[in-house]
Each structure stands twice: as C-alpha cells, then as structure tokens.
Amino acid sequence: MRMRRGLATAAGALLAVAASLLAAPPPAQAETRAGTGFHVGDGRLLDANGDDFVLRGVNHAHAWYPTRTPQALKDVKALGANSVRVVLATGDRWTRTEAADVAAIITECKRDRLICVLEAHDTTGYGEQSGAASLARAVDYWIGIRDVLRGQEKYVVLNLGNEPYGNSGYAAWTSDTQNAVTRMRDAGFDHTLMVDAPNWGQDWSFTMRDNAGKVFAADPDRNTVFSIHMYGVFDTAAEVNDYLNRFISQKLPIVVGEFGNDHSDGNPDEDAVMAAAQRLGVGYLGWSWSGNGGGVEYLDMATGFDASRLTDWGRRVFDGSDGIRQTAREAGVFGSGPDDGSAGGGCAVTYRLSDWGGSFNADVTVRNTAGTAVKGWQLDFAFPGEQKINHVWNARATQQGRQVRATHESWTETIPAGGTVSFGFSASSTAGTNGVPASFTLNGSVCTTS
Incomplete structure (x- = not known):
C-alpha cells in the first residue's frame, strides 16, 4: 500500500481477458527442507512446531510512526491478532529503519506473542513510481541487517519488498523475484520469504499467478509464500475466489498481505476476502492500523492510534464475521512464553x-x-x-x-x-x-x- 495509489487502469476488463488467455501455473513441488523456523509444506505455511499457521492480523506503518509501534503492537494483540506486518524503510525513499530498531520491533512482537512479518516498503511501485527502489536494493537492505534477523526464524517472516512493480515494466517481476530469493538464500537467510505481486500488489496482469511456480522452484529451500493485495481489482467474490483457488489448486502458499474496505481504484469486496480466506485457510493482514494519509485516511482501523476509537473498518476487521477475534489462533511457538526473557502470558x-x-x-x-x-x-x-x-x-x-x-x-x-x-x-x-x-x-x- 502506498499513501496515494495509482489506478490499475481497466483492471476489471483485463482480469476477464487475461483469465481466458493465460495458462495456469505449473504444479509446484510440495516438498520442503524442514528447518527450525517457519517453513512451507504441501502448499501450507507451517510454524516451527510443524503446525499449520494462518496469519490473522493487520499492517502497521512503523517507518512513518516509529514511536507508535510498541503501543500499536500491544493494541492489535489485545484485539485478537496473531500477527502484524510492519512497514520498514530501506533508506532509498524514506528514512532507513536501522538494525537496532528492527531488533526492538522483533523483541516487542515476541513480548506481545505476535508473529512479525517485516516488509521493505521502498520498492512500492517500482517502474512507475519515481524514486522507488528495486528488489535488488531491498535485498541489499536485508543483508545489511542480517545479524539481527538470524535466529528469529521461528518468529519472523521476511516480506522482500512491498508491491515491487507498478503498472509499468512488471514483465520483469518473475526474473527479479527469482534473483532476489536466490540472493537471500546465498546470503544465509533461512526464514520464510514472502513475495508481493506486481501491479501495485494487485496482479491484474496475472504475472505472479502464472509464474509463482517458477519462483517457488527457484527457492532451494522451497520456503516462499506469495502475497496478493486486494483492493479495487478484487471487487467481486468471483474474482477473489478464483485468484486464491488458483494457488490452492497448485499447492502454492498464498496470503492476502493487504486489503481494505474501500479504495480510490474501486470498492473491494472485503466480506468476500475474509470469507474466502477463512474457508480456504488463507492468511490475511488488513491495511492498516492507523496513520494513513494522501487521501486514503478511510483505511485507518483506529482513529489517531487509539484502540478505544475503532473505525467502522477496524470493527469490521476485528469483530465482524470471519474477523480476527473470531478466527485468529496464536502461534504454537509461544506456548511456553516468549524467548526474550519478558514476562509470559500466565x-x-x-x-x-x-x-x-x-x-x-x-x-x-x-x-x-x-x-x-x-x-x-x-x-x-x-x-x-x-x-x-x-x-x-x-x-x-x-x-x-x-x-x-x-x-x-x-x-x-x-x-x-x-x-x-x-x-x-x-x-x-x-x-x-x-x-x-x-x-x-x-x-x-x-x-x-x-
């Protein structure tokens, strides 16, 4: 999500045309190299105990509101979330989130018994958005903070780059994502890697859908999860279900990394997103806790970061049908308390x-x-x-x-x-x-x- 999003021009028409022209992705291998942290098995995200884990949480814009993070994480946990996707900055467009800051975020997530999905946001809209960083630059960032990420594979998923292409140049998404995954493994990262779709995350061109099998196969650990962002392109239940089912049928792990109840590019069907995710056992992370600007302030779940002032969107996500309170299950790795020495949940x-x-x-x-x-x-x-x-x-x-x-x-x-x-x-x-x-x-x- 960016604060002011470009429109996916003629997205609905392209969805229909592309669906009839593009072939389904090749079947992905179900095998995985079992590790000590999160890993993929038979198309599912599994925790360090080997148990199925379904992300149920929200996004938090740490890069722009770093002082809000400790309380924001406590608040979303208290509202029932089992995970949070945290916006970091590589320094290419926004002030760099340094290693010490990342370490503090991880500690807070563990203290609050939340799985932390860390994402590099500076890649948003690359190829269309001026100043956006490439996936290669995002990998440079991850390598630069590698020391604070090592040993956190049980608690942290690495989302390589947010919405790494806009509506221009997205044909390069497949090779660029393959290269990014390979570089991360060569650098010694054993974490589950999450990769976003192009087209501002919405994949109206089906580039990710039809090439996900190739990207998954390029990961020597077979430990890559795919993330689709569902805004105006996904304004009907048919589109939501068709997209997610394409991945499920190929045993390719998929999550809804962002979605909203409204947007400048159309009116997403949030009810369909949440219902389909629950039915299919697919994770979702709503955008976003608070602090939106640039015309999308209506996507705030909490007014002014105040958990006692939830918006209609916030109440829908947390308390509505198929919402977080109803469907979230805490990660099993927290069963005996966090590993950071803080007081546990007894x-x-x-x-x-x-x-x-x-x-x-x-x-x-x-x-x-x-x-x-x-x-x-x-x-x-x-x-x-x-x-x-x-x-x-x-x-x-x-x-x-x-x-x-x-x-x-x-x-x-x-x-x-x-x-x-x-x-x-x-x-x-x-x-x-x-x-x-x-x-x-x-x-x-x-x-x-x-």
Missing part, C-alpha cells in the same frame, strides 16, 4: 457478579501465574450483552460497544509473580440480565477463568 481471572437485573457490581481478581512480575497491565474483555460501566475502583476503564479495557492505577501497577491485583466496577444494563464475559486477555495473552 494469568487467571476470577469475575464475581452481584446482579440486580438493571444494574450490577463486578469484582475482578487477576492472578499472575507466570514466573516473573508483571509491571503495567491492561485487561481486555467483552460484555455478553448491552452492559455499560458507570464507575470503576482500583483501575481505569474504557468501553467501546461491548469491548472493555481495564488498566492499572499507580497503586495496582505491579502484579507480583504468583500474586494478584483486584478491581471492581458498577454497571447498568438495559437487558435485565447480566452474564460473565467469555474470555479475558492480560497484556494480549489469554487468561484462564474461574
């Missing part, structure tokens, strides 16, 4: 209800079952009905619809290892009956309940 919540029908009180106790203290916390949950918080003690709370976020006061900031904090609130209800929330997450980690 927690248990007791919720005691005093119910008077039209009003009620709730006493909430949060126990830290992890081995280290938690300093600074937020507890997220959803009311089962139309309840509204009126007053809170020993914590602070914000509410948006049924979603509630409680955060610590200064005197309840720390939960010792094995210890507890408690808070309470009074609330009202128009329904007359009040139930217990189905689940709670502490700093993005799901708690047990009692």
